[in-house]
Amino acid sequence: MSQTTVSGVGGEERDDFTRAESQQIRERSLRLLGSLLRPERSRLLVSLVVVVISTAAQVAGPALIAFGIDSGLPALLANDWMPVALAGVAYLLAGIVGAVLISWFTVLTARISQAILLDLRKRVFVQTQKLSLEFHETYTSGRIISRQTSDLDSIRELLDSGINQLVQGLLYMLFIGIALFALDWASGVILVVSLVPLLILTRWFQLRSQKMFRLTRVASAKLIVKFVETMTGIRAVQAFRTEKSNDAEFNGLTEDYRSANARVIRLFGIFDPGLVLIGNVTVAVVLLVGAFRVIDGQVAVGVLLAAVLYTRRFFDPMEEMAMFYNSYQSAAAALEKISGVLEEQPSVPDPVKPVDLWSSTGAVDFDDVQFSYQNGRVVLPNFSLRIPSGQTIALVGSTGAGKSTLAKLISRFYDPSEGRLTLDGIDLRDLHPKDLRRAIVMVTQEAYLFSGTVADNIAIGKPDASIDEIIAATKAVGAHDFIENLPNGYETDVNKRGGRVSAGQRQLISFARAFLADPAVLILDEATASLDIPSERLVQDALQTLLADRTAIIIAHRLSTVAIADRVLVMEHGIIVEDGSPADLIAGTGRFAQLHASWRQSLV
Numbered sequence: 001m002s003q004t005t006v007s008g009v010g011g012e013e014r015d016d017f018t019r020a021e022s023q024q025i026r027e028r029s030l031r032l033l034g035s036l037l038r039p040e041r042s043r044l045l046v047s048l049v050v051v052v053i054s055t056a057a058q059v060a061g062p063a064l065i066a067f068g069i070d071s072g073l074p075a076l077l078a079n080d081w082m083p084v085a086l087a088g089v090a091y092l093l094a095g096i097v098g099a100v101l102i103s104w105f106t107v108l109t110a111r112i113s114q115a116i117l118l119d120l121r122k123r124v125f126v127q128t129q130k131l132s133l134e135f136h137e138t139y140t141s142g143r144i145i146s147r148q149t150s151d152l153d154s155i156r157e158l159l160d161s162g163i164n165q166l167v168q169g170l171l172y173m174l175f176i177g178i179a180l181f182a183l184d185w186a187s188g189v190i191l192v193v194s195l196v197p198l199l200i201l202t203r204w205f206q207l208r209s210q211k212m213f214r215l216t217r218v219a220s221a222k223l224i225v226k227f228v229e230t231m232t233g234i235r236a237v238q239a240f241r242t243e244k245s246n247d248a249e250f251n252g253l254t255e256d257y258r259s260a261n262a263r264v265i266r267l268f269g270i271f272d273p274g275l276v277l278i279g280n281v282t283v284a285v286v287l288l289v290g291a292f293r294v295i296d297g298q299v300a301v302g303v304l305l306a307a308v309l310y311t312r313r314f315f316d317p318m319e320e321m322a323m324f325y326n327s328y329q330s331a332a333a334a335l336e337k338i339s340g341v342l343e344e345q346p347s348v349p350d351p352v353k354p355v356d357l358w359s360s361t362g363a364v365d366f367d368d369v370q371f372s373y374q375n376g377r378v379v380l381p382n383f384s385l386r387i388p389s390g391q392t393i394a395l396v397g398s399t400g401a402g403k404s405t406l407a408k409l410i411s412r413f414y415d416p417s418e419g420r421l422t423l424d425g426i427d428l429r430d431l432h433p434k435d436l437r438r439a440i441v442m443v444t445q446e447a448y449l450f451s452g453t454v455a456d457n458i459a460i461g462k463p464d465a466s467i468d469e470i471i472a473a474t475k476a477v478g479a480h481d482f483i484e485n486l487p488n489g490y491e492t493d494v495n496k497r498g499g500r501v502s503a504g505q506r507q508l509i510s511f512a513r514a515f516l517a518d519p520a521v522l523i524l525d526e527a528t529a530s531l532d533i534p535s536e537r538l539v540q541d542a543l544q545t546l547l548a549d550r551t552a553i554i555i556a557h558r559l560s561t562v563a564i565a566d567r568v569l570v571m572e573h574g575i576i577v578e579d580g581s582p583a584d585l586i587a588g589t590g591r592f593a594q595l596h597a598s599w600r601q602s603l604v
């Protein structure tokens, strides 16, 4: 994700695009639109034919009335009712055909828009789930939620009504123009002249509204982001009593949103009456000029009536078409942003030719690994480490030393900037993702539980596990007893009242999940931090079971956990400064010995 280009989500926060950059974004949106429309080609074609016929049928009305008046009435006076009957039946038929086809058109376009939206919604979900941790660490949840909700809504609005109205409106105006010229060219000329103020007004509206709709979109996006951020961090908000300042900030944002909307409304306050005025003046001119020509015998009365009706109707779709511009603007902006997210490439890509590793021994090697995050600051300058299979490593070191970074590299949430990181001699970048996930599991302090039952949550480690296997896993990590005491035991819904579990219990559930997954390499990142001392004792025993027969890397601030390690690594500034067995390091005079001594003292 680069900030200097507009590729991916890079340009999302900018509004100073060069011509080439705007072009690049537009092309990307159009490519996406093309790929969404392609599967709907045949339905689109049918709906176009349907709307053309239905509009023609609707536009036929006034011409038939003119025929009825000018040819039917004189014939009727001469006792020939045929022409009037013909005009009447044709008018009725045109009305029925128009109505039936328009309803078919509505159903057809609704189906097309639903299919497109479904496709897009799925693509956004699949993509955001696929994108690497690096993307999610910088692209806030507020923004990702906006892509799935308000942006898709803008596109839905455009597809559901905007495009229909535009196509129908344009065809309607075109057919009316043709009919008017065919019936009475002079009225046609008047209509064409009226297009001049109409186009000036519309262009003025477009230019002004473009700016203002953009303001409303920016204001509404800021509102959503602020809301989501506050709610995601509600614990910190309440703990630090930041409600007041949040309220003030939110009020400011809602005020921005209100005033942006008010400006849009004011704009419509000029545009709408302007349209009506131009329409009325044109109708009046057509009527006036036509009346004189009727008196002169140049035009029949029926034709004049039809010309007035046509002119009146010509302006009907204008207001909706102006609204189209609004929906088009926000949908285009939404499509630009969505196409940016869809263009992002995972920074940890799946291998092109994956290497299979059916069963891993769990030997992990760092060969001259260098690593820096996106900001470019080097976290691991030059890191080499050999972890033989089956070894239990305790990783200690001051905060910010790079321990979690190491864990994220082994789990392949990130790839090294330089050097190689291998499992059983295979570069992690070449390993089949399935084999990688089976072989390496990381348990973090967060211990996230998904909605569902306790059993479901544990089974994530092994989706086809039987309940006996699940129970065996919970017994191994000491979680069975508390789960049995939950209202519905293993079937308790963790998100329902009564099913809420404590942080420590959540941790035990995630241990059971990892035990069930049975990986060759297990990483525990601060995983025992939220356990109380008795629980931790329990877990210490469980850990022995959990860690047996596999490689384990434990990141722990609590030195009690270190006792079960075969080897302790002390890390500072991305470098290993001490490496040895716990006993050797404690006996020495180094950093770990000091840490251990002060820890022992704190226990007394």
Ligand SMILES: Nc1ncnc2c1ncn2[C@@H]1O[C@H](COP(=O)(O)OP(=O)(O)OP(=O)(O)O)[C@@H](O)[C@H]1O
Pocket (backbone or CB within 6 Å): 137, 373, 374, 375, 379, 397, 398, 399, 400, 401, 402, 403, 404, 405, 406
């Ligand atoms: N996503 C990130 N983007 C940029 N820098 C990061 C990111 N995550 C961590 N860092 C930086 O990398 C360095 C190492 O962080 P890391 O989380 O690996 O430390 P740690 O040893 O696990 O610390 P702690 O014990 O506090 O968890 C820190 O300087 C931190 O600021």
